[in-house]
Structure formats: structure tokens, C-alpha cells
Amino acid sequence: MKVIRLFALTAAILINTATAQENGKKANTATNSASFVSPQIQVVPIKDSNSEKNYELYIELPEDYAEHPSKTYPVLYYTDAIWHLEMVSGAAEFLLEDVILVGISWQKDAPEDLREQYGAHVSRFTDYSFWETTNPNHPKLVFGQAENHLAFIQNDVIKYVDKNYRTNPNSRSYFGYSLSGGFGAYILLTQPNTFDNYVLGSPLSKSTMSHLAEINAELIAAEADKSEKSHANVFIAHGTLEDEREVTTKEFKALLDERKQLVVEFDSRTIEGNHQTAFPRIAVESVAWLASAMTHIAVDDYKVGFWDIPQLNNPYVSTTPENRNDGIAVGELALTADKKNAILNVAQEIFNDDYGNYDALLISHKDQLVFESYYKKGRINLAHGQASAVKGYTSLILGRAMQLGYLTMEDLDKPLVHFLKDLDPTKFTKGAEKITLHKALTMHGGLTIDDEKWEEVEQDSIQLKGQGLVQTLLERSAPITDETQTYLYGNFNPMMVMTVIDAVVPGTAEDFIKNEFLDKLGITNYEWSNHVSGLPQAGWQARIMPRDMLKFGHLVQHKGKLNGEQFISEAYLEKATSGIVAPAIDWMPKNYRYGYFWYHTPVKVGNKNYDMTLAWGGGGQRVMVVEELDLTMVISGFDGDDDKIMQPIFDTVVPAFAKE
Structure with missing residues (x-):
């Protein structure tokens, strides 16, 4: 009718x-x-x-x-x-x-x-x-x-x-x-x-x-x-x-x-x-x-792209988030009045652009979403660009493959090319065998690629197809030595890891990500682009809803368990989220360390330090976990100076849940 x-x-x-x-x-x-x-x-x-x-x-x-x-x-x-x-x-x-x-x-x-x-x-x-x-x-x-x-x-x-x-x-x-x-x-x-x-x-x-x-x-x-x-x-x-x-x-x-x-x-x-x-x-x-x-809810049956959606004129802030039957348990922000008001004040400051351009802040405590807020283009059911936070998700996918037996902890120290049977090693640059999964996961692959030479092939979907990407990288790189294997942030290392995932799992990496990872987490509203190689992007170009970002954090918070069962290899995740190396890069805060595409930093509250593990993407995409406090937080945004947002996280949000 x-x-x-x-x-x-x-x-x-x-x-x-x-x-x-x-x-x-x-x-x-x-x-x-x-x-x-x-x-x-x-x-x-x-x-x-x-x-x-x-x-x-x-x-x-x-x-x-x-x-x-x-x-x-x-x-x-x-x-x-x-x-x-x-x-x-x-x-x-x-x-x-x-x-x-x-x-x-x-x-x-x-x-x-x-x-x-x-x-x-x-x-x-x-x-x-x-x-x-x-x-x-x-x-x-x-x-x-x-x-x-x-x-x-x-x-x-x-x-x-x-x-x-x-x-x-x-x-x-x-x-x-x-x-x-x-x-x-x-x-x-x-x-x-x-x-x-x-x-x-x-x-x-x-x-x-x-x-x-x-x-x-x-x-x-x-x-x-x-x-x-x-x-x-x-x-x-x-x-x-x-x-x-x-x-x-x-x-x-x-x-x-x-x-x-x-x-x-x-x-x-x-x-x-x-x-x-x-x-x-x-x-x-x-x-x-x-x-x-x-x-804060986009019309489900009326497709509006993220950049086309109008901005919220007023923030949506809830201390009793609604149950959307999406696998996220909800509760109430049960804090003292002063702590609760302090977090609400942070929400208003975010809306006022005090920390830059942000779309969402979500807080989960003791496995319940207790605070949910959206600003600007943020919507509860709209997938948000993740930028380099995708690297952290790629690491979890590798841990899922390990939990299912397609890789072992010992494999982390094997040459990456060991898993890629379609390559021609006679054309490799000297030292190619020095690149292990461990080195790639810590951004220490050691590739040195001339920018002009790479521009010649970076859009060649035939030459770079599948394992052809790694073949081309190892052919065009300068010799790989102990000196070149220093921290170098970028997407070559994540894509080499994705190539290994594609090689060891049944079917394709794309099917594995959907069937064995996202589907089992109940994540259906997402976009995950493919690299020119045809493989899923490993370092950026994916969109995930903020509530689903929480699910990644909960995996970390629970040492890789999903609904009480081991979903990510516990041994792998412990190593992946530890501070293995010190990132030698100017824009990185000095107290941050790097694991397997995840960051690690202490958060000082009074006289006590709490360990925070986080996935981080440009523009302010962050999944932050403080395991000791049963606390997972999510931020999404499109900010050019995305470090300011951490000030209220460190100064207000985490302390609100710290043990007295």
C-alpha cells in the first residue's frame, strides 16, 4: 500500500x-x-x-x-x-x-x-x-x-x-x-x-x-x-x-x-x-x-557515499548505546558524575573541532559498548575509511591463518620467498632471502626501489598479478643488506605479507578474509579494495563501520579469543601487539613502539603506567586497547594532524576507567 x-x-x-x-x-x-x-x-x-x-x-x-x-x-x-x-x-x-x-x-x-x-x-x-x-x-x-x-x-x-x-x-x-x-x-x-x-x-x-x-x-x-x-x-x-x-x-x-x-x-x-x-x-x-x-543512522536503502553524505549539524552522543543486534553488547557509562561529564565534555570539544576533524568516538568497557558518539560525516551504519589501520587488520588476518594451521610461529623467521612457489629466484636481487615474515611485519624488509623505475610498472596489472608483485619488487630492489633492513614505513611490506597469506590459505586471500575473518566477526557492511596485483589491499583502502572496528579491538583485548574460542593465534597476537622495534620516523611519538603492524605505547595515569595497543591509520583512524582496564576505544576521522586527538584519550578517557 x-x-x-x-x-x-x-x-x-x-x-x-x-x-x-x-x-x-x-x-x-x-x-x-x-x-x-x-x-x-x-x-x-x-x-x-x-x-x-x-x-x-x-x-x-x-x-x-x-x-x-x-x-x-x-x-x-x-x-x-x-x-x-x-x-x-x-x-x-x-x-x-x-x-x-x-x-x-x-x-x-x-x-x-x-x-x-x-x-x-x-x-x-x-x-x-x-x-x-x-x-x-x-x-x-x-x-x-x-x-x-x-x-x-x-x-x-x-x-x-x-x-x-x-x-x-x-x-x-x-x-x-x-x-x-x-x-x-x-x-x-x-x-x-x-x-x-x-x-x-x-x-x-x-x-x-x-x-x-x-x-x-x-x-x-x-x-x-x-x-x-x-x-x-x-x-x-x-x-x-x-x-x-x-x-x-x-x-x-x-x-x-x-x-x-x-x-x-x-x-x-x-x-x-x-x-x-x-x-x-x-x-x-x-x-x-x-x-x-x-x-546518526544513514538511510539503509538509499545509497549515499561517505563524501556525499551531509555533515551532522549536532553531535550524536549516547551513554546508553542502542542494541543493533550486530554482535556488539551494549551497556551504560557507569562512572562517577565528574568522570562522565568529563567524557561528555570531550565529545563536545570533538564536535567543536578542538582536536581536528573527527567522525566518531566509541568506548567499550568490560565487553560492552558504553559510549557512542558521531560527528560530521560519521554514522552508526556507514563504513568509514581506515587508511593504514588496515595494516593492523592484515596482521590479525595472518594470525587467523596461523590459528587454522596454515602457518606456524617458526614460519615467521623463514624467508618470505619460501612460501611463494611461483617466483623465479634467479632474477632476485642479492639478499632477497633476508626478508622474512618477521622483517616484513616490522617494516624492516629492506627493499630499496627507485621511484622512477617503480612508476614504470606500478599500474601494470599483468606484470604485478599475484606473486608477480613480489617478483617485481625483488628484481627491481637494490641489494638487501643488514644496513638496508631498517624501519621504513610504507605499503610494500604489508603487500608482501598479503601475498604470503594468499599463497598459504585455501582458495584466495580475498575469500579467506571474507569467509574466515570478516563473516565470522559479523562484519558485512564494508568495502575492501584490491591492489593492482589483484590481491586485497594490505595497508589501506578499506572501509569499516566504527562498531565493527571495536570487534578488532575486542580480539586483541581477549588475547585472540572470539566468543570464548581461540580465533587468532594467542602466541602470534602476543608478539604482534608487543613493542618489538622503535619506529625511526619523524612523525611518530617517541614513546611509541611497533610490533606486527600494531603500535604499543604506555599511558601514564597518576603514578601508574598502562600498556596501550593500537592500530593507527592516517586521518585519525584508531583502534585502542588497554587490556588491563578491559577497555577498547575507537576513533575515526579525516584530520590532517591526527595526533591531537590522543590528548583527551590519554588525559581524560583512559583515566576515567583507571583503577583507583
Whole structure:
């Protein structure tokens, strides 16, 4: 029935008089002055306290509103309410259920002669216009009332809704199409903090852009000495047959880019159709986009890439995480008030960018997820790029192969080429046999590859296929000696390890990772890219959900056990997570040591040191384990200086769980 209803709603809008939004003709569906009637919608009369004009609000509450008296809800405000109500309401029912919808009508008591000439929607031409010019063809219309209408929305509409309904004042969104979309663009430029998310459907013509450019120039001059920034997510779309809108959309984005105090996540789309027929598709896509902007849960059946998803305008922070039946047990952050508040303060500081750009912080204590938070592009069900944390996961995969008997601890000290039977040793550089699994796992392989020579073959999928990768590396490297076998961070060593995994396990490494590792951990929502060799990447280019990152940490925390049974070789994991070597690299903190693609560092709390083991990827991807405290923490982000985030981990989070 829902599918039939949504189709009917789409069809209704398709045949509606959307073209009336562009011109002054009467719209047959809008000439009746009677109030809108619907059993799901409350029609509330409201007066502009400044102009004394009368309007109506069409308020639709979520189905569970009465059942949850303490729950607050985001609000979606939309203009041109009669035209947009059915489509916005229908799309929200399927894609955005937990939201209060507020439609704002046209002026109900507009002069009768104007209503006769232009229709019941006459006020939109004046209320939404931000240009104070006269039009000889429409001498009775007083254009340029956008500032006053915005004041009405801010001072009367929003205040009324916040006072009378359980709203989340930190999550407001705006929907407008055509002229009301242009009004939304005006709000975004002049009063961006009015809403957190803006849906602007086919909003801009050449003439309106010229006015917005003038307004923007004045605002830039006025903001020259201001440092406080505003943030907003913007979805802007137009039809494929609206060539002018393609140009004006780019011009509008350029205006936003000029505003140093306005930080905008901009999603621009072109939807099949003209100004009228593109509307229903734009409405549905924009509501689905809003669903991912308003909540920490991305819409499961609406594929949104990580870089396309809008940023959360407010952090999602829970000290009682929800049970998602994903293999992660949940509990409550049971700490003293001061310690709990200190962690909550860290969450707010992360959202404020005090430590850089981060998307998630999760804390598991005694095998229960007790703190879960998401920021910016972080979502509970959205896989996040892992960067070099993948190296740590590759090490665990090798330990899984060892637990299943495909390798032994003694094999760690054997030449890596011993396991690769398809190689031609007569072409190896001198000293190739010095590279053992142990050396590769500690970044001491000793390869010396000329960059220009490697550029000649690095994309050659034929020459590098499978074990051909190691063959090529060992042919092109300078001689391998004790002097060259020093710590050298990079992806050659991890890929050599992955080649060994592929050689010793049944089937392929890709199948082994899925069937014997990720599937058994209950990890299904992920992306794991392949290297040009055809083998799975061993050092980067994988995406994992933050909750699933916890599962890797729990393996380390429990000495390789999964549900009480040995999953990773205990002897291997103990060595892999110990501080075997001191990484000789400038950007590495001096107290960090390196094991088998895992790091090790002490954490000082009072007079006691606790050992932390961690996987670390650029941008701030970290899986951190303090075994003595039964503590696993996960961070994900996309920060350029990703060491700052460790300050609150060391100073606040770990001490909160330390033994008194």
C-alpha cells in the first residue's frame, strides 16, 4: 500500500500546476481560500506579529509522538505549503518518519483584488522576493518582502512551534522549490543559522542571482572583522532541461565559497525533467538526503557515499548505546558524575573541532559498548575509511591463518620467498632471502626501489598479478643488506605479507578474509579494495563501520579469543601487539613502539603506567586497547594532524576507567 500511495502522490504532483510557481497565472488547485483539511495534519492559524498578516501552519507530527512524551524531534519547515504538502509528507513517511513537518501557507487575508488577479498564492511573489524593484506589469505587487517574511518565520513561526511541540531546536531544516527555493537561498546567505539544512529546488534564475550577488558582497564587507563561523548543509537540484539553472547553481556555490564565515556542505544534483516534472524526484531525493543529515543512522536503502553524505549539524552522543543486534553488547557509562561529564565534555570539544576533524568516538568497557558518539560525516551504519589501520587488520588476518594451521610461529623467521612457489629466484636481487615474515611485519624488509623505475610498472596489472608483485619488487630492489633492513614505513611490506597469506590459505586471500575473518566477526557492511596485483589491499583502502572496528579491538583485548574460542593465534597476537622495534620516523611519538603492524605505547595515569595497543591509520583512524582496564576505544576521522586527538584519550578517557 505504501508503494501505491507514494506513486499516487508522485503522480498528483506531476500533474499539479508547478509552472504557476514561475509565472503569475492562477493555479487551479490553489484558488480555494478554505483551510486545508486532513486527519493527520493540524491546521493552526498564525499572525505575523509585525505586519498583522494572517497565515496558517500545517503541522504533521510523527506517528510515535504521543507514545514518547520525553522525546524531541527535528523539524522540517516548508513553504508553498499547499503545493508541497503531499509530496513532502509522503516522502517523509517513507524516508524521514521521526520528524515534525511544518508547512507555512501563503497569506490568507491578501487583498481580494490581488487574489482575483494572481490566485491564492499571490503573497509568494512578495514574501519570497528579495529585490526591491517595481514591475510595470504588476504595479500592485510590493516586491522585496523577504526580509520581513524571514522575520515572521523566525519570530513567530519557529517560536510558536518550539513552544507548543517537543522540538529539537538544534535540528531545523528548510524546504523550498522555485521561488521559495530562491527565498531559501536568501535565508542561507543572510541568516544561515536559521536552519541547519537547506533544500533548494530549482531556485535560481539569472535575475535573482544578480540580486543575491549584491547582497553577498555587502555581507562579506560587513563580516570582515568577524571570526565566528556558521555551518549548514545544502541540497540544491534542478532539472536536466533547465540549462539556466546549471549556470546559476555554479554561480551560487561560488558566492558561498566567498563567505569565509560560512562553512557549507554543498550537494548539487541534476534530476531528469523540466522545471515541473523534476519536482517530485527532487523532493524524494532531497528528503532522503535530509534523513542522513538529521540522524546518526544513514538511510539503509538509499545509497549515499561517505563524501556525499551531509555533515551532522549536532553531535550524536549516547551513554546508553542502542542494541543493533550486530554482535556488539551494549551497556551504560557507569562512572562517577565528574568522570562522565568529563567524557561528555570531550565529545563536545570533538564536535567543536578542538582536536581536528573527527567522525566518531566509541568506548567499550568490560565487553560492552558504553559510549557512542558521531560527528560530521560519521554514522552508526556507514563504513568509514581506515587508511593504514588496515595494516593492523592484515596482521590479525595472518594470525587467523596461523590459528587454522596454515602457518606456524617458526614460519615467521623463514624467508618470505619460501612460501611463494611461483617466483623465479634467479632474477632476485642479492639478499632477497633476508626478508622474512618477521622483517616484513616490522617494516624492516629492506627493499630499496627507485621511484622512477617503480612508476614504470606500478599500474601494470599483468606484470604485478599475484606473486608477480613480489617478483617485481625483488628484481627491481637494490641489494638487501643488514644496513638496508631498517624501519621504513610504507605499503610494500604489508603487500608482501598479503601475498604470503594468499599463497598459504585455501582458495584466495580475498575469500579467506571474507569467509574466515570478516563473516565470522559479523562484519558485512564494508568495502575492501584490491591492489593492482589483484590481491586485497594490505595497508589501506578499506572501509569499516566504527562498531565493527571495536570487534578488532575486542580480539586483541581477549588475547585472540572470539566468543570464548581461540580465533587468532594467542602466541602470534602476543608478539604482534608487543613493542618489538622503535619506529625511526619523524612523525611518530617517541614513546611509541611497533610490533606486527600494531603500535604499543604506555599511558601514564597518576603514578601508574598502562600498556596501550593500537592500530593507527592516517586521518585519525584508531583502534585502542588497554587490556588491563578491559577497555577498547575507537576513533575515526579525516584530520590532517591526527595526533591531537590522543590528548583527551590519554588525559581524560583512559583515566576515567583507571583503577583507583
